Amino acid sequence: MLRTIGLALLAVSGSIVAAPVALPAVVVTVAGYAAVAGGVLSAVSQITVDTSTSSVQAQEDNLRNKKDEVKPETDVG
Structure with a gap:
């Protein structure tokens, strides 16, 4: 939200200048x-993004995908 406001300020002020x-x-x-x-508002909002929850979610997704993989049978005959 703040990033969008910062980018809008940059766009409008750049057009005026x-x-x-x-x-x-x-x-x-x-x-x-x-x-x-x-610029400051956009930069601060980018720096303060919490990535800890998204990395935990990515690890859980990776574990789920590994469980869902089909394993080939080794004993065919």
Whole structure:
């Protein structure tokens, strides 16, 4: 959620800063600050992702898949 907000801030502020029309200096300055805030918000939300539960889930899935594998018979005759 916060990552999406940060990316939206970056997109909007980038559009304002790169606008081909002349905008007041205050608007461009605020857009620059919004770009920094959006970048920081996106970076912090990426760093603070908890991966411990997903790695446990992946290990459980691997164990389940190994149990479901079909083993060839060694004694055919």
